[in-house]
Amino acid sequence: MRRALHLSSLxxxxxxAARDKVxxxxxxxxxxxxxxxxxTERGYKTCHGECAxxxxxxxxxxxxxxxxxxxxxxxxxxxxxxxxxxxxxxTYPTARFVLNTRSLRNWVVSKADHMRRKRVSAGCPPWGxxxxxxxxxxxxxxxxxxxxxxxxxxxHQRRVLDFFNGSRxxxxxxxxxxxxxxxxxxxxxxxxxxxxxxxxTRKTTDPVRTPKSVPLSHAVHxxxxxxxxxNAHSSDTRTRVTDVLRSLRVPASCWEDTxxxxxxxxxxxxxxxxxxxxxx
Ligand SMILES: *[C@@H]1O[C@H](CO)[C@@H](O)[C@H](O)[C@H]1NC(C)=O
Ligand SMILES: *[C@@H]1O[C@H](CO)[C@@H](O)[C@H](O)[C@H]1NC(C)=O
Ligand SMILES: *[C@@H]1O[C@H](CO)[C@@H](O)[C@H](O)[C@H]1NC(C)=O
Numbered sequence: 001m002r003r004a005l006h007l008s009s010l011x012x013x014x015x016x017a018a019r020d021k022v023x024x025x026x027x028x029x030x031x032x033x034x035x036x037x038x039x040t041e042r043g044y045k046t047c048h049g050e051c052a053x054x055x056x057x058x059x060x061x062x063x064x065x066x067x068x069x070x071x072x073x074x075x076x077x078x079x080x081x082x083x084x085x086x087x088x089x090x091t092y093p094t095a096r097f098v099l100n101t102r103s104l105r106n107w108v109v110s111k112a113d114h115m116r117r118k119r120v121s122a123g124c125p126p127w128g129x130x131x132x133x134x135x136x137x138x139x140x141x142x143x144x145x146x147x148x149x150x151x152x153x154x155x156h157q158r159r160v161l162d163f164f165n166g167s168r169x170x171x172x173x174x175x176x177x178x179x180x181x182x183x184x185x186x187x188x189x190x191x192x193x194x195x196x197x198x199x200x201t202r203k204t205t206d207p208v209r210t211p212k213s214v215p216l217s218h219a220v221h222x223x224x225x226x227x228x229x230x231n232a233h234s235s236d237t238r239t240r241v242t243d244v245l246r247s248l249r250v251p252a253s254c255w256e257d258t259x260x261x262x263x264x265x266x267x268x269x270x271x272x273x274x275x276x277x278x279x280x
Pocket of ligand 2: 161162208
């Protein structure tokens with residue numbers, strides 16, 4: 001009897017032990033709906049964009065570790081490109097980090113189409129910058145805006161990779177995943193690894209773990225749409241985005257890349273934008 005009690009209290013302790021938080025650093029339209037479902041199924045208290053009336057990414061800039069969203073949840077995704085990840089690392093020294101991404105063209109199509117639908121429902125033309133009837137703004141999908149999306153995402157990815165490649169401890173708590181280009185199986189292998197309960201085990205000797213770090217035989221195309229909302233893009237949007245990429249001189253050789261800084265080669269850049277290309 002005593003022994004049984006002892007065992008069950010151990011079990012209970014294991015169940016209630018605080019788990020290390022997982023932060024997804026990718027932008028919107030990188031499979032966050034699917035990731036949020038997946039982590040909820042895995043037993044995480046998931047914060048998808050907003051929770052407890054707050055936007056978790058905003059709380060990271062405010063450095064509010066005691067905010068309800070950060071305190072009461074343990075998996076965070078959507079708008080991860082608007083986080084202070086350096087502060088997250090300082091504040092949660094054992095937290096895990098995932099850069100969720102997808103091919104450049106598919107990401108731009110998904111985001112541009114999201115804006116197109118918002119614009120049309122606000123009574124504006126499907127493409128452009130201003131849309132006065134939209135009360136919230138943020139609905140531009142003009143060529144200039146698309147150009148800025150690509151450059152700022154490339155910059156974000158560069159900063160994330162430089163930071164998490166910077167020490168052995170960080171490399172062992174970080175992965176890059178391709179939410180649609182890699183199979184569900186290889187995606188799960190990377191996510192299982194980065195969320196392993198004890199980071200002192202199964203250490204990596206890779207510089208940074210990326211989809212290429214799992215056996216190639218697993219790397220067949222993802223069979224499910226990465227994002228519940230993303231499978232209904234009009235082919236017009238795809239055609240339009242392809243034309244815009246061409247006119248921005250984004251090299252076609254990088255349209256399928258999941259890390260975007262290579263795409264900036266060939267584009268006309270300002271001096272400060274050029275700095276993004278400089279590797280350390
Ligand atoms: C990450 O956080 C740890 C723990 O607070 C700290 O020792 C380390 O210097 C941080 N790393 C970077 C690159 O800021
Ligand atoms: C990580 O840093 C090493 C040098 O320490 C470098 O060779 C490698 O290319 C970097 N990897 C990434 C993905 O930035
Ligand atoms: C935006 O790009 C498309 C596709 O190349 C082009 O047809 C259109 O004229 C461009 N718009 C502007 C305002 O430059």
